[in-house]
Amino acid sequence: MTTLTDLDIRRVLNYLQQQREAMVELLQRLVLIESSSDDPAALDRMLAILATEIKSAGMPVRRLPGRASGGLLYARHLLRPARSPFQLLIGHCDTVWPAGTLGTMPLRTESGNLYGPGVFDMKAGLVQMIYALRALSELSLVAPASCKVVINSDEEIGSPDSTPLIRRLARRAERAFILEPAFGKSGKLKTARKAVGSFKLTISGRAAHAGVSPEEGVSAILELSHQLQRLFALNDASRGITVNVGTIAGGTRSNVIAAEVRASIDVRVRTLEDAKAVESAIRGLTPVNPDATLHVDGGLDHPPMEPSERNQALWRLAHETGQRLGLELEQAAVGGASDGNTTSQHTATLDGLGAVGDGAHAAHEYVELYRLVERAALLVLLLMAPISAVDDRAHGSNLSPGGQS
Numbered sequence: 001m002t003t004l005t006d007l008d009i010r011r012v013l014n015y016l017q018q019q020r021e022a023m024v025e026l027l028q029r030l031v032l033i034e035s036s037s038d039d040p041a042a043l044d045r046m047l048a049i050l051a052t053e054i055k056s057a058g059m060p061v062r063r064l065p066g067r068a069s070g071g072l073l074y075a076r077h078l079l080r081p082a083r084s085p086f087q088l089l090i091g092h093c094d095t096v097w098p099a100g101t102l103g104t105m106p107l108r109t110e111s112g113n114l115y116g117p118g119v120f121d122m123k124a125g126l127v128q129m130i131y132a133l134r135a136l137s138e139l140s141l142v143a144p145a146s147c148k149v150v151i152n153s154d155e156e157i158g159s160p161d162s163t164p165l166i167r168r169l170a171r172r173a174e175r176a177f178i179l180e181p182a183f184g185k186s187g188k189l190k191t192a193r194k195a196v197g198s199f200k201l202t203i204s205g206r207a208a209h210a211g212v213s214p215e216e217g218v219s220a221i222l223e224l225s226h227q228l229q230r231l232f233a234l235n236d237a238s239r240g241i242t243v244n245v246g247t248i249a250g251g252t253r254s255n256v257i258a259a260e261v262r263a264s265i266d267v268r269v270r271t272l273e274d275a276k277a278v279e280s281a282i283r284g285l286t287p288v289n290p291d292a293t294l295h296v297d298g299g300l301d302h303p304p305m306e307p308s309e310r311n312q313a314l315w316r317l318a319h320e321t322g323q324r325l326g327l328e329l330e331q332a333a334v335g336g337a338s339d340g341n342t343t344s345q346h347t348a349t350l351d352g353l354g355a356v357g358d359g360a361h362a363a364h365e366y367v368e369l370y371r372l373v374e375r376a377a378l379l380v381l382l383l384m385a386p387i388s389a390v391d392d393r394a395h396g397s398n399l400s401p402g403g404q405s
Helices: 006-018 020-031 040-055 119-138 163-170 220-232 272-283 309-324 339-343 369-384
Strands: 061-064 072-076 086-092 108-110 113-115 146-152 175-178 189-193 195-204 242-250 260-269 293-302 331-334 348-350 366-368
Touching: 006 020, 006 119, 006 369, 020 040, 020 113, 020 119, 020 369, 040 061, 040 072, 040 119, 040 146, 086 119, 086 163, 086 339, 113 119, 119 146, 119 366, 119 369, 146 163, 163 339, 175 339, 175 369, 189 309, 189 339, 189 348, 195 220, 195 272, 220 242, 220 260, 260 272, 272 293, 309 348, 309 369, 339 348, 366 369
Parallel strands: 086 146, 086 175, 175 348, 189 331
Antiparallel strands: 061 072, 072 146, 108 113, 113 366, 195 260, 195 293, 242 260
16 A cells, blocks of 8 residues: 555664664653743744754754744745645644643653653654654655645644644645554554533622622522533533533622622534534523523634544555554544644544653653654655545545634
């Protein structure tokens, strides 16, 4: 299924094996920069290093500024016409960890694993991407479509700055590879992700003295208690629908009937159809007490990445490609969102091509170092695979864009 011969594959593996120590060293450098989404100075240092590394792979890099983030890197091969077919590679350099985390989660190597904040999600994936691109350049391998790369610094906060560019590129891309971490210790690729929605429910009542004239008040908190039952009734485990009220804030004092209360709502669903139904139900909430008022803000942040035929065709290509490396790859559906949710609305998308390990957003975060080479090699082979191998890559799928992400 690929254009590479067995000899070519051995050359790729030999090259990456020779670069393994350099890959680990680069990964350690990246982890030692605590690049939280809200730390522009750290993100600036991170993006500068990544820009240098990508340039060394033969790709000119542009640094694009951000409003809510540290900006992003955009790189593409210039040796081919601007309108020629291309494949999209996406990763992010921001993490959920604040500055100072290395004090409690120090960078360390133990039993062949590298531990540290952001190492799994997803700095190791960036290293694999860089060295896959270097392999193409150093081994003079000409992919059937050029590569375009986006590395953003706002993925952990919902990609507000980078989504417009990602969406625009995905509409024209032949396929998209997302270097988010693999799922599970077996390294499963991610072929489906839930849609993610965020809503805020504000309930307004009327304040009154709780002991003197409670009948004059309209309790926003009491009204919320009724609405909570309606919201939790929307959960449907069999359909993969979760609706969670995660925070509540309101009221002023215990002896005052609460005039206002606010609740934050997280929604996760597998399909666009269910996303629309749940959103309609939330927006359609009506007060039990007619003297209370409800107001709903928010909406769908990320559309679902559904297991469409074109995504499954790309997965089948990856599975067959992995076998040439001696890998028996598996696929998985996950609940969290990524930039793959956006690209999959417009082109064949394969996610979870990053590192194998565990502990994303957790104190035990780590990657298995010995698998960096095989995952980078897998990406090389996928980039070299014929575009025609994805037999259903029509850019106008039956999925609508599904809102902002």
